[in-house]
Amino acid sequence: MEIASDYGFSTLFGGVVPSARVSPEEIKSRILFQRFPLEWAGRYNDRGYVFRDPIVHRLQHDRNPFDWQEAYTSCDFPKDVALIQGEASEFGLRVGYVVPVTMLDGRVAAVSFGGCHADIGAEGRAALSFVANYAVGNLLHYKESRKRLIGKVTPREFDCLLWASEGKTDWEISVILGISRSTVTKHIVSAREKLGAVNKPHAIAMVLRSKLIR
Structure with a gap:
């Protein structure tokens, strides 16, 4: 931009x-x-x-x-x-x-x-x-990488983690994806639970280590 x-x-x-x-x-x-x-x-x-x-x-x-x-x-x-x-x-x-x-x-x-x-x-x-x-x-x-996570997190949950890894806030992610801020928060919490991460930064770190987000 x-x-x-x-x-x-x-x-x-x-x-x-x-x-x-x-x-x-x-x-x-x-x-x-x-x-x-x-x-x-x-x-x-x-x-x-x-x-x-x-x-x-x-x-x-x-x-x-x-x-x-x-x-x-x-x-x-x-x-x-x-x-x-x-x-x-x-x-x-x-x-x-x-x-x-x-x-x-x-x-x-x-x-x-x-x-x-x-x-x-x-x-x-x-x-x-x-x-x-x-x-x-x-x-x-990113979308191809996202397919590998199907069964763990949903496509939308992956999108939220993707933008969070770029330093975007929940509100900024909601604007980019065209959904509400509360929905973004819900997706990130759900992804964290599915990945067994203790918090959002941990969830992002897990996918970074797996080279699913670059």
Whole structure:
């Protein structure tokens, strides 16, 4: 996020692009990370805006990085443009840059940087493309590592431990994962009990020693 902020961006979202309409639960499982204003993130997720987002429309066929404005201009659904562009701007999200990332299994992920204004040239575009690919690669590595813990901790419990290992507070983790703070605390306590750890730092240390979080 620090690199993105150098170019004027204040938010980011990363996820696996849906190729067809899927359930809200499936959409949530595709989210890799999100740092949006809480109210906007909740509205976007709860109202299923992903299916009306011109950026997602463009990602169905474009594998090259693009500006939000390019997606708005090329979209064939003006009502969707008015909805997403209008409501996003209410939260200071007026400009953005999207980097598609093709994964090994052929699926497409994307990282979207947003903000009120941005100053991005060729150097900035290259830097953000590198950051996006690195971030998605790291998260996918974590998700693969997480599978090894199935039977001990749940995927969501692993996510909470993952972000805790990065020094995030329960509140910060709740924002990143789009869940309540109390739910984060509940997941961490449950993971600690399943791992037989005496406290949260011990649980994190256990998975670090097992090289499940790096």
